Amino acid sequence: MDTLIFIITAAIALIGAVAMVVARNAIHSALFLLLNFGAVAVLFLLLYSPFLFAIQLTVYAGAIMVLFLFVVMLLGAERIEDAPDQIAWQRPLGIGLGVVLMLVAMATALRASAFAPPPGGEALATFGDPAALAALLFTHYLLPFQITGIILLVAVIGVVVLNQRGRHRSEEAGREDARTRRREDARR
Amino acid sequence: MLTWLIWFIPLLPFVGFLLNLFVIRQERQAGMLASATVVASFVLALVATVLLAGLPEAERRVQSMAWEWIATGSLSVPFAIMFDPLTAVMVLLVTGVGALIHIYSIGYMHGDPRVVRYFAYLNLFVTMMLFLVMANNLLLLFLGWEGVGLCSFLLIGFWFERKEAAAAAVKAFVVNRIGDAAFILAMLAVFSNFGTLNFYGMEINGRWVPGFLERMPEIFGLRFGPDWQPIAIATGISFLLLIGATGKSAQLPLFVWLPDAMAGPTPVSALIHAATMVTAGVYMMARTEQLFAASPATQSWVVWIGTFTAFIAATAAIAQWDIKRVLAYSTVSQLGFMVAACGMGAYAAAIFHLLTHGIFKALLFLGSGSVIHGTHETQDMRKMGGLRTAMPTTFWTYMVGAAALAGVVPLAGFWSKDEILAHAAAYGYWPQLAILFLTSLLTAFYMGRQVALIFYGEQRDNHYHPHESGQTMRVPLIILAIGAIVAGFMNIPTLFSGMPAAHLLTDWLQPVLHEEAGKFNLVVAILATAGAVGMGYLGWWAYTSNAAKVKVGGLDPAYRYTGDIWDGMQEAWYVDLAYNRMVVAPFRSFSATLANVFDKQGIDGMVNGVGRVFTWAATEVRMLQNGYVRTYALVFTMGAVLVLSFMLFVTR
Amino acid sequence: MVPTAYYILLSAALFAIGVLGVLVRRNALVVFMSVELMLNAANLAFVAFARERLSVDGQVLVFFVITVAAAEVAVGLALLVAIFRSKRTADVDEVSVLKG
Numbered sequence: 017m018d019t020l021i022f023i024i025t026a027a028i029a030l031i032g033a034v035a036m037v038v039a040r041n042a043i044h045s046a047l048f049l050l051l052n053f054g055a056v057a058v059l060f061l062l063l064y065s066p067f068l069f070a071i072q073l074t075v076y077a078g079a080i081m082v083l084f085l086f087v088v089m090l091l092g093a094e095r096i097e098d099a100p101d102q103i104a105w106q107r108p109l110g111i112g113l114g115v116v117l118m119l120v121a122m123a124t125a126l127r128a129s130a131f132a133p134p135p136g137g138e139a140l141a142t143f144g145d146p147a148a149l150a151a152l153l154f155t156h157y158l159l160p161f162q163i164t165g166i167i168l169l170v171a172v173i174g175v176v177v178l179n180q181r182g183r184h185r186s187e188e189a190g191r192e193d194a195r196t197r198r199r200e201d202a203r204r
Numbered sequence: 205m206l207t208w209l210i211w212f213i214p215l216l217p218f219v220g221f222l223l224n225l226f227v228i229r230q231e232r233q234a235g236m237l238a239s240a241t242v243v244a245s246f247v248l249a250l251v252a253t254v255l256l257a258g259l260p261e262a263e264r265r266v267q268s269m270a271w272e273w274i275a276t277g278s279l280s281v282p283f284a285i286m287f288d289p290l291t292a293v294m295v296l297l298v299t300g301v302g303a304l305i306h307i308y309s310i311g312y313m314h315g316d317p318r319v320v321r322y323f324a325y326l327n328l329f330v331t332m333m334l335f336l337v338m339a340n341n342l343l344l345l346f347l348g349w350e351g352v353g354l355c356s357f358l359l360i361g362f363w364f365e366r367k368e369a370a371a372a373a374v375k376a377f378v379v380n381r382i383g384d385a386a387f388i389l390a391m392l393a394v395f396s397n398f399g400t401l402n403f404y405g406m407e408i409n410g411r412w413v414p415g416f417l418e419r420m421p422e423i424f425g426l427r428f429g430p431d432w433q434p435i436a437i438a439t440g441i442s443f444l445l446l447i448g449a450t451g452k453s454a455q456l457p458l459f460v461w462l463p464d465a466m467a468g469p470t471p472v473s474a475l476i477h478a479a480t481m482v483t484a485g486v487y488m489m490a491r492t493e494q495l496f497a498a499s500p501a502t503q504s505w506v507v508w509i510g511t512f513t514a515f516i517a518a519t520a521a522i523a524q525w526d527i528k529r530v531l532a533y534s535t536v537s538q539l540g541f542m543v544a545a546c547g548m549g550a551y552a553a554a555i556f557h558l559l560t561h562g563i564f565k566a567l568l569f570l571g572s573g574s575v576i577h578g579t580h581e582t583q584d585m586r587k588m589g590g591l592r593t594a595m596p597t598t599f600w601t602y603m604v605g606a607a608a609l610a611g612v613v614p615l616a617g618f619w620s621k622d623e624i625l626a627h628a629a630a631y632g633y634w635p636q637l638a639i640l641f642l643t644s645l646l647t648a649f650y651m652g653r654q655v656a657l658i659f660y661g662e663q664r665d666n667h668y669h670p671h672e673s674g675q676t677m678r679v680p681l682i683i684l685a686i687g688a689i690v691a692g693f694m695n696i697p698t699l700f701s702g703m704p705a706a707h708l709l710t711d712w713l714q715p716v717l718h719e720e721a722g723k724f725n726l727v728v729a730i731l732a733t734a735g736a737v738g739m740g741y742l743g744w745w746a747y748t749s750n751a752a753k754v755k756v757g758g759l760d761p762a763y764r765y766t767g768d769i770w771d772g773m774q775e776a777w778y779v780d781l782a783y784n785r786m787v788v789a790p791f792r793s794f795s796a797t798l799a800n801v802f803d804k805q806g807i808d809g810m811v812n813g814v815g816r817v818f819t820w821a822a823t824e825v826r827m828l829q830n831g832y833v834r835t836y837a838l839v840f841t842m843g844a845v846l847v848l849s850f851m852l853f854v855t856r
Numbered sequence: 857m858v859p860t861a862y863y864i865l866l867s868a869a870l871f872a873i874g875v876l877g878v879l880v881r882r883n884a885l886v887v888f889m890s891v892e893l894m895l896n897a898a899n900l901a902f903v904a905f906a907r908e909r910l911s912v913d914g915q916v917l918v919f920f921v922i923t924v925a926a927a928e929v930a931v932g933l934a935l936l937v938a939i940f941r942s943k944r945t946a947d948v949d950e951v952s953v954l955k956g
Contacts (some may be wrong), residue, residue, distance in 0.1 A: 018857055019858055022862065026862075029870065031869070037876055037877040042883050045883075052896070056899070059903075060903055062858070063903045065903050065915050065918075067915070068903060068915055069923075073921055074885065080926060080929050083929060087936065087950065090937070091940050093884075093885055093940070093946035096882070096946055097882050101949075102832070103832050103835060106835060110838055111876065114841075114875050114879055114880075116877030117848070118876075122865050122868045125861065126864075128925070131859045142913075143907070147892040161920075164920055168927050171927035178931075178934040178935060179937060184885050195901065829955050831951075831955030833948050833951065833952075834887075835877070841878075841879065
């Protein structure tokens with residue numbers, strides 16, 4: 017039963033990933049990535065981590081992907097790759113290198129990990145309990161947890177600063193911005 | 205009292221040097237000051253010698269340390285001087301002859317634009333020479349050794365506008381380097397084998413530092429026999445010292461610099477290149493006599509080098525036209541006598557000859573300087589002749605010097621040379637005795653020739669009006685002439701039993717050289733003096749009777765008796781030429797190759813090539829930074845793949 | 857129960873696909889998505905190893921990764937918007953002024 021679910025979800029995850037890379041339209045890419053994230057979330061559940069399953073869905077599939085879709089649409093960057101490639105020579109090289117990396121990485125993975133069935137039984141009954149995770153997070157990993165909070169704060173401030181308008185620009189750029197705004201207003 | 209008194213002997217000329225260098229600007233003051241300091245040194249040296257003579261014989265060595273010069277590890281070199289019988293006679297010679305030559309220089313150098321500098325150099329030379337003979341360790345001796353070499357270089361090249369003077373200065377310096385290198389090696393060998401550079405033991409900062417001459421018995425004496433190593437050490441060290449001495453004392457094969465050194469002012473030739481500096485090698489060999497005595501192999505080298513040098517230089521002296529070159533080769537020849545005496549173990553005789561030679565050769569040089577001065581810078585003897593009437597003082601003093609050099613009884617040269625010959629006869633050095641005897645005949649011949657050419661016959665060149673030199677030049681000549689007459693009596697052999705004043709010098713030097721007085725050899729003495737008189741007369745006669753044939757560009761009257769041999773003699777048997785062909789010319793062409801081919805194509809090519817490679821590489825590598833982030837990611841991924849592959853295939 | 861190796865193989869494959877996306881796609885947003893995919897693949901490996909070793913630490917690490925990824929996405933998208941505003945494009949190849 018487990019194996020069947022794994023095979024199906026793994027296939028979905030792979031298809032999603034490949035389709036994301038292949039899709040011409042960035043909106044499609046985002047949606048395929050969403051599919052991939054969902055599949056991986058299911059895999060998390062299979063691996064006894066319900067809490068991660070939940071935040072994978074809420075944070076990744078929910079917040080982050082929505083943000084992506086929003087920015088894609090905001091910038092109108094759905095199909096910018098129709099223009100000819102400036103470094104076309106890199107395409108085959110990149111594909112080849114990606115394939116080689118896949119082979120090498122999988123070979124390394126094969127060598128490094130076990131094929132024997134993982135330990136089970138009694139221990140697994142309580143493993144991955146969100147309460148246990150929380151206990152560890154707020155005791156042993158308290159400092160990293162705090163630092164993560166600071167990183168988020170810095171990110172918020174960074175985003176605000178990056179998208180601040182006018183103050184540090186030249187007058188010309190400011191007027192340009194104003195025109196864009198008016199155009200956008202008009203479009204609405 | 206002696207311990208502080210002796211410091212003033214070298215330091216007074218040094219003060220004179222400093223004053224002449226930095227303060228004095230006037231010719232007259234410079235000459236007076238320089239002479240005064242050296243005269244004062246001479247007086248002090250006399251006082252010190254008298255005080256030394258007042259001590260018991262066993263205690264006649266005063267050592268005095270100023271400070272510990274070098275103290276690293278087990279090497280402790282004091283800046284210390286000493287005063288013992290050997291040093292005393294050397295100091296008296298250096299300051300005595302030096303003082304006379306300083307006074308003479310006042311007259312000789314009058315009117316020269318750089319005369320202050322001249323006296324500064326001269327004072328520095330006396331300082332360094334005094335440090336050389338007073339040093340109580342090899343390193344300080346070497347300081348003096350190099351110091352006099354430097355002064356020699358500066359004074360040979362004193363008239364550096366003249367190309368040959370500058371070249372001769374460089375030649376003297378370079379040739380001396382060969383000997384100096386050997387000297388340094390000898391010092392290293394002494395230190396590694398004896399652990400000290402001091403000649404005699406002394407206390408340094410409360411610690412007793414032994415002297416290597418005193419440690420000789422414990423290194424060599426106890427282990428003679430089947431164990432060959434001590435003899436090998438002694439041979440090695442003494443042979444290196446011998447090479448050092450051949451450089452400084454102008455022996456075969458390094459004598460070529462001395463004749464050229466005559467490009468310097470004549471008083472310099474007298475002081476440095478006849479009386480004092482060139483005898484440093486002989487002094488050094490006498491000082492380290494125990495080392496040489498321990499090695500029979502080196503001793504035979506020493507005696508043969510000295511003998512051959514004496515003979516070859518004497519033959520070369522016969523065929524020279526330049527008044528100073530005759531004396532230069534004569535000096536080389538007499539130095540050969542001294543070295544040969546050292547080789548035969550007759551150190552006292554060597555020092556005796558050194559002293560008398562210092563006096564009469566200085567006299568001859570100063571006399572020739574007077575001739576040159578009086579004939580308006582004429583040095584070619586073919587342009588002289590008949591000067592005895594115009595320059596009576598010079599003539600008579602010169603005659604005394606020439607007779608002393610030739611070995612005429614009872615002048616100084618006779619006694620000292622006879623001492624060497626008698627020693628050779630007494631200890632069975634027959635081949636050397638024969639050659640040296642022949643050399644002494646040749647010596648008489650070329651002195652007769654020179655006197656005849658300069659003072660007899662008619663004046664062959666009338667472009668100048670010869671005149672006698674001034675008071676400052678005549679007085680030193682007279683004093684030195686008196687010296688040349690009486691100096692021999694300080695060490696006359698026992699002519700009849702119960703003679704009170706015999707062998708004064710040998711006895712005086714006995715604590716240092718440990719040498720008993722030799723016996724008087726009547727046969728050798730009579731033969732030598734008869735030969736000297738005969739050959740001297742022959743030389744004089746041959747060149748006075750043929751005076752008319754002597755002219756510039758013409759052949760020497762003796763040429764028809766000797767033929768081509770004369771050409772060889774004139775060129776000192778082509779030693780110089782051989783050096784030019786074998787050392788200088790290959791070196792020049794090698795340098796030219798380096799400069800024109802290797803430097804331009806090799807070095808420059810390398811430098812420019814590096815530049816070109818980097819320019820090319822930069823233009824190429826620049827392209828890698830194409831600005832596309834994706835390309836950077838590609839390269840980055842390649843690295844990741846490589847690392848992963850490494851982990852996969854190499855590490856297990 | 858599925859052996860851990862399968863998860864790791866899947867993780868490696870997903871990661872390589874992400875790399876491929878970074879290398880061949882020009883749309884900055886898709887490149888960014890590919891990076892997210894790579895992060896996700898790493899997360900999968902972490903969780904798989906956590907189960908293998910019966911240790912919750914792996915899951916804690918994934919929690920941190922997700923959090924930091926959220927921050928990174930926010931800043932990255934803000935940068936993209938800023939670049940777009942001056943360059944009028946989201947093509948990464950257009951941002952290639954800094955070159956030798």
